[in-house]
Amino acid sequence: MLSIENLHVSVGDKPILKGLNLQINAGEVHAIMGPNGAGKSTLSHVLSGKAGYTVTAGSAIYQGKDLLAMEPEMRAREGVFLAFQYPVEIPGVSNIYLLKAALNAMRKHNDLPEVDAMDFLALVKDKVKLLEMDDKFLYRSVKEGFSGGEKKRNEILQAAILEPSLCILDETDSGLDIDALKVVASGLNSLRDPERAFLMITHYQRLLDYVTPDIVHVLADGQIVKTGGAELALELEAKGYQWLEEQAA
Amino acid sequence: MSASAQEIENLIGQEYKDGFVTELEVDTFPPGLDEEVIAKLSAIKGEPAFMLEYRLKAFRHWQTMPEPNWAQLNIEPIDYQAISYYSAPKKDADKPQSLDEVDPVLLDTYKKLGIPLDEQERLAGVAVDAVFDSVSVATTFKGKLKDAGVIFCPISEALQEYPELVRQYLGTVVPETDNFFAALNAAVFTDGSFVYIPKGVRCPMELSTYFRINAANTGQFERTLIIADADSHVSYLEGCTAPMRDENQLHAAVVELVALDNAEIKYSTVQNWYPGDENGVGGIYNFVTKRAECRGANSKVSWTQVETGSAITWKYPSCVLLGDHSVGEFYSVALTNNYQQADTGTKMIHIGKNTRSTIIAKGISAGRSQNTYRGLVKVAKSAENARNYTQCDSLLVGDKCGAHTFPYVEVKQPSAQVEHEATTSKISEDQLFFCQQRGLSAEDAVSMIVNGFCKTVFKELPMEFAVEAQALLGISLEGSVG
Numbered sequence: 008m009l010s011i012e013n014l015h016v017s018v019g020d021k022p023i024l025k026g027l028n029l030q031i032n033a034g035e036v037h038a039i040m041g042p043n044g045a046g047k048s049t050l051s052h053v054l055s056g057k058a059g060y061t062v063t064a065g066s067a068i069y070q071g072k073d074l075l076a077m078e079p080e081m082r083a084r085e086g087v088f089l090a091f092q093y094p095v096e097i098p099g100v101s102n103i104y105l106l107k108a109a110l111n112a113m114r115k116h117n118d119l120p121e122v123d124a125m126d127f128l129a130l131v132k133d134k135v136k137l138l139e140m141d142d143k144f145l146y147r148s149v150k151e152g153f154s155g156g157e158k159k160r161n162e163i164l165q166a167a168i169l170e171p172s173l174c175i176l177d178e179t180d181s182g183l184d185i186d187a188l189k190v191v192a193s194g195l196n197s198l199r200d201p202e203r204a205f206l207m208i209t210h211y212q213r214l215l216d217y218v219t220p221d222i223v224h225v226l227a228d229g230q231i232v233k234t235g236g237a238e239l240a241l242e243l244e245a246k247g248y249q250w251l252e253e254q255a256a
Numbered sequence: 257m258s259a260s261a262q263e264i265e266n267l268i269g270q271e272y273k274d275g276f277v278t279e280l281e282v283d284t285f286p287p288g289l290d291e292e293v294i295a296k297l298s299a300i301k302g303e304p305a306f307m308l309e310y311r312l313k314a315f316r317h318w319q320t321m322p323e324p325n326w327a328q329l330n331i332e333p334i335d336y337q338a339i340s341y342y343s344a345p346k347k348d349a350d351k352p353q354s355l356d357e358v359d360p361v362l363l364d365t366y367k368k369l370g371i372p373l374d375e376q377e378r379l380a381g382v383a384v385d386a387v388f389d390s391v392s393v394a395t396t397f398k399g400k401l402k403d404a405g406v407i408f409c410p411i412s413e414a415l416q417e418y419p420e421l422v423r424q425y426l427g428t429v430v431p432e433t434d435n436f437f438a439a440l441n442a443a444v445f446t447d448g449s450f451v452y453i454p455k456g457v458r459c460p461m462e463l464s465t466y467f468r469i470n471a472a473n474t475g476q477f478e479r480t481l482i483i484a485d486a487d488s489h490v491s492y493l494e495g496c497t498a499p500m501r502d503e504n505q506l507h508a509a510v511v512e513l514v515a516l517d518n519a520e521i522k523y524s525t526v527q528n529w530y531p532g533d534e535n536g537v538g539g540i541y542n543f544v545t546k547r548a549e550c551r552g553a554n555s556k557v558s559w560t561q562v563e564t565g566s567a568i569t570w571k572y573p574s575c576v577l578l579g580d581h582s583v584g585e586f587y588s589v590a591l592t593n594n595y596q597q598a599d600t601g602t603k604m605i606h607i608g609k610n611t612r613s614t615i616i617a618k619g620i621s622a623g624r625s626q627n628t629y630r631g632l633v634k635v636a637k638s639a640e641n642a643r644n645y646t647q648c649d650s651l652l653v654g655d656k657c658g659a660h661t662f663p664y665v666e667v668k669q670p671s672a673q674v675e676h677e678a679t680t681s682k683i684s685e686d687q688l689f690f691c692q693q694r695g696l697s698a699e700d701a702v703s704m705i706v707n708g709f710c711k712t713v714f715k716e717l718p719m720e721f722a723v724e725a726q727a728l729l730g731i732s733l734e735g736s737v738g
């Protein structure tokens with residue numbers, strides 16, 4: 008589904024990703040772990056098309072297409088979804104309004120008719136139940152006055168409605184208490200699908216206790232320095248990142 | 257003759273009579289303005305003598321006035337002697353014969369707003385035969401209003417049918433000496449709307465110029481007078497969300513509202529005149545004087561405006577709160593793009609005791625436009641316990657535009673409470689990227705963010721107006737993001 012080869016990315020003159028390689032197939036759940044500042048968020052931003060990053064070498068092929076050449080909204084419509092580490096606020100825009108616009112933009116792209124308000128509401132209510140969220144949630148302005156946990160849950164709700172092919176989650180576990188973490192994890196598990204891949208970026212093992220990854224990568228200093236199974240995450244939890252960084256250097 | 261034959265006869269007779277009125281040919285006046293022109297205008301309109309006197313008084317005063325030049329505006333000088341002050345209604349033969357002859361840019365906008373075809377024809381000024389449907393709508397509408405005792409007609413008709421009523425109120429809120437453009441309007445206005453809601457009547461429907469026959473082409477000096485008698489209620493919609501075909505460069509309208517005891521007037525405007533092209537060429541100069549007097553105790557006037565059109569807008573819908581416990585409200589969205597300039601706001605003049613006013617003004621600037629809020633809250637010595645709340649928010653799209661806020665406050669009564677909040681924000685890259693990451697184009701994202709910003713004002717608009725206003729903002733912002 009996604010094939011990243013020798014990806015080099017800079018911000019200004021500063022190289023951040025330095026030859027990153029990654030293969031993700033449909034149905035797989037990948038975790039990327041790594042110390043702060045390793046370039047994890049940078050990777051998620053470059054894949055989703057945020058401005059401000061320069062790709063100096065390498066490629067990312069997504070479903071046979073040159074991902075890096077596409078506009079951010081086209082990537083989204085083609086099924087690349089990013090759950091943000093720091094979700095932004097849009098005063099006055101209700102959650103449900105944004106979601107409906109997003110879903111219809113996607114459907115239009117796929118030559119499907121737009122969903123009307125009634126059908127949309129029914130769909131959303133289903134998903135809300137799935138994530139054990141409150142209906143009230145839908146009518147509030149996007150993330151205004153949401154707690155940290157609610158913001159993150161909301162990102163997962165958006166994924167549940169938009170049904171992406173590639174779901175990138177940037178530190179979705181941070182700022183969640185244990186109950187919220189369990190809810191988010193069960194939401195994610197319910198989204199697991201043979202047609203869908205996950206790229207979970209996380210600093211800690213915590214989330215991986217509830218959403219078991221197929222493959223774990225360690226990102227340090229702009230490169231994948233180690234790849235293993237779910238047990239690698241446990242090893243990292245015990246030993247920290249230091250030994251790997253030293254190994255890489 | 258059978259009854260039905262008689263009806264047919266009447267109908268034919270009526271049509272003939274109406275036809276005769278429309279066919280009556282009056283040439284367009286040559287450019288220029290003097291007392292003779294005004295006398296001729298008044299004569300053509302068949303006005304009562306007091307109107308001619310009123311117009312001449314206004315004209316004489318106007319001649320002594322310097323053109324205003326204090327607003328944050330950059331105005332090309334206007335040659336008032338180069339304007340024609342009366343033009344006969346267009347003959348069908350001179351109108352576009354079908355939509356094929358209408359500017360495609362205009363049609364494109366109509367399409368985006370989802371305006372039905374026959375409506376597009378009306379807006380674009382296409383010569384259409386009286387569509388049976390719209391005639392019957394207008395007739396039912398008129399009947400309903402008549403049953404309620406509501407008067408709603410062109411002001412020129414009111415001057416003939418109800419001269420005393422017009423005389424009693426005309427110019428009492430905006431005197432002909434008020435300002436340069438109000439004086440000019442008083443001297444030369446050709447038409448506009450007149451509304452009278454009798455005591456205790458709740459107007460059975462929203463009044464809109466849309467339904468008024470001959471609403472189009474009222475010309476550049478429009479005059480509106482609305483009187484809500486004691487315990488009455490009316491909601492009036494001005495304009496239309498679609499741009500009207502209009503050949504006038506200068507618009508100098510005057511709107512006067514009078515609310516008596518316990519009466520309430522809600523006045524909603526969507527102004528979308530031609531703003532000029534993306535290089536700032538062309539466009540309407542919109543200089544409007546709108547003022548309401550809350551004369552009665554517990555009366556209330558609420559202005560809601562969405563201003564997206566015109567090259568230059570200069571407009572301050574105001575409330576004079578005379579009656580004790582009277583309430584004035586002003587909700588405004590002013591959006592400027594490209595080279596547009598808007599200088600708009602309100603005046604709340606508190607005179608009665610316990611009077612309250614609320615001002616919510618949202619300014620959006622994009623492109624190279626300049627957007628100014630200018631407001632005055634004045635509390636007279638007599639206005640014990642007066643209260644005002646003002647909130648002014650500016651949103652910048654891009655970094656070549658400007659937003660300016662000038663809130664003036666004059667308080668002469670120590671018990672008054674006046675609160676002011678102001679914010680200026682930019683659409684952040686993070687907000688834009690977030691929306692794009694959810695599949696929205698940059699333009700749709702900006703339009704959504706702007707609509708969210710305007711939400712507190714849009715919820716004051718009548719439902720169907722609000723929906724269209726949202727679509728309109730999106731269209732007006734086109735090209736504002738790279």
Ligand SMILES: Nc1ncnc2c1ncn2[C@@H]1O[C@H](COP(=O)(O)OP(=O)(O)O)[C@@H](O)[C@H]1O
Pocket residue numbers: 018021023041042043044045046047048049050059
């Ligand atoms: N916009 C930026 N400008 C300058 N440096 C940046 C910018 N974004 C990220 N960086 C730098 O790039 C490195 C990687 O950051 P990031 O991708 O956020 O790491 P992580 O998510 O793994 O903690 C850090 O050293 C960070 O300071």
Ligand SMILES: [Mg+2]
Pocket residue numbers: 047048049092178
């Ligand atoms: Mg990060």
